[in-house]
Amino acid sequence: DQQVKQNSPSLSVQEGRISILNCDYTNSMFDYFLWYKKYPAEGPTFLISISSIKDKNEDGRFTVFLNKSAKHLSLHIVPSQPGDSAVYFCAASDNNAGNMLTFGGGTRLMVKP
Amino acid sequence: GAGVSQSPSNKVTEKGKDVELRCDPISGHTALYWYRQSLGQGLEFLIYFQGNSAPDKSGLPSDRFSAERTGGSVSTLTIQRTQQEDSAVYLCASSLGTVGISPLHFGNGTRLTVT
Numbered sequence: 291d292q293q294v295k296q297n298s299p300s301l302s303v304q305e306g307r308i309s310i311l312n313c314d315y316t317n318s319m320f321d322y323f324l325w326y327k328k329y330p331a332e333g334p335t336f337l338i339s340i341s342s343i344k345d346k347n348e349d350g351r352f353t354v355f356l357n358k359s360a361k362h363l364s365l366h367i368v369p370s371q372p373g374d375s376a377v378y379f380c381a382a383s384d385n386n387a388g389n390m391l392t393f394g395g396g397t398r399l400m401v402k403p
Numbered sequence: 404g405a406g407v408s409q410s411p412s413n414k415v416t417e418k419g420k421d422v423e424l425r426c427d428p429i430s431g432h433t434a435l436y437w438y439r440q441s442l443g444q445g446l447e448f449l450i451y452f453q454g455n456s457a458p459d460k461s462g463l464p465s466d467r468f469s470a471e472r473t474g475g476s477v478s479t480l481t482i483q484r485t486q487q488e489d490s491a492v493y494l495c496a497s498s499l500g501t502v503g504i505s506p507l508h509f510g511n512g513t514r515l516t517v518t
Contacts, residue, residue: 332511385501390459391448
């Protein structure tokens with residue numbers, strides 16, 4: 291039973307345009323959400339997070355949107371750069387039920403010059 | 404400062420052998436996690452240590468898997484009688500505490516191949 295799903299395994303975007311990565315979850319008890327970025331042969335690195343009490347968090351070119359009623363979050367990258375090409379993982383936690391993250395399967399983003 | 408360090412970076416072993424994977428977390432981080440990523444899959448939670456509390460072992464796939472954290476710092480993940488389905492990248496992460504306050508910092512992983 292996958293509690294966090296990223297339904298698009300890959301996404302290709304032109305440099306300078308917006309990249310939108312999507313994530314859906316089933317557990318309504320999740321109260322904290324994060325996005326991680328992973329380059330080949332490296333561990334995932336933290337990108338941006340959002341608490342369930344908010345619906346938007348912005349950090350430079352990266353914005354995360356949370357729609358609790360739809361159990362959906364998205365990561366927007368604008369403008370996209372070739373260096374953004376990586377695998378992006380969505381993750382969620384229920385801080386009342388332990389301290390571990392549940393990850394989605396990842397979306398491979400390719401930004402073409 | 405130094406990040407999470409994992410060793411070895413690559414390990415090839417024969418089916419049936421035991422392997423030990425090591426993780427050195429960031430100094431001062433009280434929480435330590437093990438995840439694994441099988442080919443084309445997401446990250447699968449294995450085990451979590453927090454301070455002196457009993458570890459959360461709910462993600463360990465079988466009793467062939469075990470982990471220790473000595474002195475609240477270094478951790479070792481042991482897989483006994485390895486099977487081909489154990490082949491994956493094993494990732495260690497550490498954090499200052501609660502996920503909602505401090506994000507996980509990952510090492511570069513150990514790529515385990517069981518032949």
